[in-house]
Amino acid sequence: MNDYVVEAKSVEKTLGRGAGEVHALRGVDLALRRGELTLLMGPSGSGKTTLLLVLGCMLTPSSGSVTVCGTPTADADKEALARIRREHVGFVFQSYHLFPTLTATQNVQLALDIRGEHGGRAAQKSRDALAMVGLEQKVDSLPGGLSGGEQQRVAIARALVANPSVVLADEPTGALDGKNGQSIMRILADTAHERERAVLVVTHDPRVVPYADRIVEIEDGLIVQERTDRPRMPTAVPFRA
Amino acid sequence: MSLVLTLASRNLFHDRLRFVATMVGIVFSVVLVMIQMGLFLGFGRMVTTMIDHASADLWILPKGAKCFEDPSLLDVKLRDRVATMEGVSWAVPLVIGFSDWRLESGEVTPVFIVSADLRDSSLQPFNVVDGNVQALTRGANVAVDRSYFDRLGVSGVGSTAEIRGRKVRVVAVTDGIRSFATTPYVFVDLKNARNYTGTPRDRASSVLVRLKSDADREKALSAIRAEAGDAEVLTSDDFRSRSRSFWLFGTGAGAALFAGALLGVIVGTVIVAQTLYSSTKDHLNEFATLRAMGSSNAYIYTVIIYQALINAVIGFAIAAGIGSIVVQMTAKSALPIVITPWLMAALFALTVVMCVASGIGAIIRVVRIDPATVFMR
Numbered sequence A: 001m002n003d004y005v006v007e008a009k010s011v012e013k014t015l016g017r018g019a020g021e022v023h024a025l026r027g028v029d030l031a032l033r034r035g036e037l038t039l040l041m042g043p044s045g046s047g048k049t050t051l052l053l054v055l056g057c058m059l060t061p062s063s064g065s066v067t068v069c070g071t072p073t074a075d076a077d078k079e080a081l082a083r084i085r086r087e088h089v090g091f092v093f094q095s096y097h098l099f100p101t102l103t104a105t106q107n108v109q110l111a112l113d114i115r116g117e118h119g120g121r122a123a124q125k126s127r128d129a130l131a132m133v134g135l136e137q138k139v140d141s142l143p144g145g146l147s148g149g150e151q152q153r154v155a156i157a158r159a160l161v162a163n164p165s166v167v168l169a170d171e172p173t174g175a176l177d178g179k180n181g182q183s184i185m186r187i188l189a190d191t192a193h194e195r196e197r198a199v200l201v202v203t204h205d206p207r208v209v210p211y212a213d214r215i216v217e218i219e220d221g222l223i224v225q226e227r228t229d230r231p232r233m234p235t236a237v238p239f240r241a
Numbered sequence B: 001m002s003l004v005l006t007l008a009s010r011n012l013f014h015d016r017l018r019f020v021a022t023m024v025g026i027v028f029s030v031v032l033v034m035i036q037m038g039l040f041l042g043f044g045r046m047v048t049t050m051i052d053h054a055s056a057d058l059w060i061l062p063k064g065a066k067c068f069e070d071p072s073l074l075d076v077k078l079r080d081r082v083a084t085m086e087g088v089s090w091a092v093p094l095v096i097g098f099s100d101w102r103l104e105s106g107e108v109t110p111v112f113i114v115s116a117d118l119r120d121s122s123l124q125p126f127n128v129v130d131g132n133v134q135a136l137t138r139g140a141n142v143a144v145d146r147s148y149f150d151r152l153g154v155s156g157v158g159s160t161a162e163i164r165g166r167k168v169r170v171v172a173v174t175d176g177i178r179s180f181a182t183t184p185y186v187f188v189d190l191k192n193a194r195n196y197t198g199t200p201r202d203r204a205s206s207v208l209v210r211l212k213s214d215a216d217r218e219k220a221l222s223a224i225r226a227e228a229g230d231a232e233v234l235t236s237d238d239f240r241s242r243s244r245s246f247w248l249f250g251t252g253a254g255a256a257l258f259a260g261a262l263l264g265v266i267v268g269t270v271i272v273a274q275t276l277y278s279s280t281k282d283h284l285n286e287f288a289t290l291r292a293m294g295s296s297n298a299y300i301y302t303v304i305i306y307q308a309l310i311n312a313v314i315g316f317a318i319a320a321g322i323g324s325i326v327v328q329m330t331a332k333s334a335l336p337i338v339i340t341p342w343l344m345a346a347l348f349a350l351t352v353v354m355c356v357a358s359g360i361g362a363i364i365r366v367v368r369i370d371p372a373t374v375f376m377r
């Protein structure tokens, strides 16, 4: 086993059918490593979200292979893919996708609940995860009572609480102002560097570039450029709100 | 409270309007089924009132008699032969039949004459609230139920009217002897019953038989059967179930009640299925998110089934409340709705099945949708 957490080889993906068919990925090779924050950049419609969902086993490639933590996904059915996600993957989306009727703690706790962790211990773990993203004061708030940045931090706490090997974030700062965006990126960078996770951030926001260890650019379903010359941000001090 | 249950209940209560619609659907359906089945039970009880209140062990009936009200007649000599048989305590002829009751105002209304037997008490007015039943043996005296006072144009003991041109006097008043056919029962003595119904002296509607307490019942029954020839000899239990099945199924009344109940079930299921599906569809983002988080389908089904169960429990509780009000309201009516603990339990089971079936409908439609599409918009 190599130190790649997720490895995609020659991945192609067609979406839609008939006249609406789109060749969204056209032979992509990409591997994500522990301790590394990778930025996936590219114009709108270039296949970023599609690739992120394929890497996270939400979409199955039309051809090519995806391996997650050494497990090939080719023969996995929907339930097996769900298990791989449960065991290894945490997603963060631009529009947060929080449960509006549940409190911040309950939102995070759901990630443990689906793994069979219930009760007081799970609630405590969830509050700890919220404290880690600086939301110890907001544990009982509903998403509607939180700012966008706070909601995204709840979503990150939810993605991290079960200790996934890889965190996949699709434009996590897309709906946030500069300051909130910076703090979200700080948390994601800490996740990669302090907690030794593989982190992939899809973005077209140039302000997040300084947080990247590596930048992958995609165009028309093909990776056109890879750079690793970015200086690392200092991350010794964990982010606090 | 478990998180799944919290999520399920918040999903449900979040959209108040839809929750109200769901409750209206469930309550409408369950109350409809409850009333139909309660009528069925009430009807089933009511049609055997007279048999229930007779103190006979056996009923000798004309061949093929279907119920207490059956107009066919048998030879009354049979009574004399049976009365002297071994193990028989008494055998009493019963005469019943329709007649006309003329109010003092001149109006005429049909009544159902029942011969009262005061000597052996095989069948006599019960729940007497006023007057003296013994007076029935003298002259042209009658006992009527106070729920029919208006219809019969009487106000209590001492009131008079005419039956078939003969003047009658009310000497006893009962409470709650009601007929599902809405024709008032009028108790009179045997001789008068013959006159009022036009039953010949040598005929009777049936013969009620009481066995001695130490009699060998099987033996007595077969001896009486042998003696009865063409006439049928039924135990009161057998006669009860024969009357019940005649009125409920022979007449189509039971089938109509069941059809109404079935309609209720169908309407309820459709409404609940619709609201639960539209609720599930509205929460599709959340179910897709759960899926992205790696939840098993079973977890998502649990949320939906919990929603169905919450619907069932709350809907049933409201329906049961309305049901008990209806029961109280109809208690004094011609056809009281009877709700037994068994009916309640069966209705609750039905509500749960209905809601869970709707939940399964929602599940089947939800699993068809690819959760990835939620994140590609």
Ligand SMILES: Nc1ncnc2c1ncn2[C@@H]1O[C@H](COP(=O)(O)OP(=O)(O)O)[C@@H](O)[C@H]1O
Residues within 6 Å of the ligand: A015, A016, A017, A020, A021, A022, A024, A042, A043, A044, A045, A046, A047, A048, A049, A050, A051, B376
């Ligand atoms: N369900 C779909 N059916 C057909 N085409 C789709 C579907 N979803 C996305 N696409 C197309 O696939 C391409 C890649 O989409 P996406 O991965 O969302 O791009 P990005 O995230 O880089 O903006 C786009 O051209 C988009 O229009």
Ligand SMILES: [Mg+2]
Residues within 6 Å of the ligand: A048, A049, A050, A170
């Ligand atoms: Mg996208």
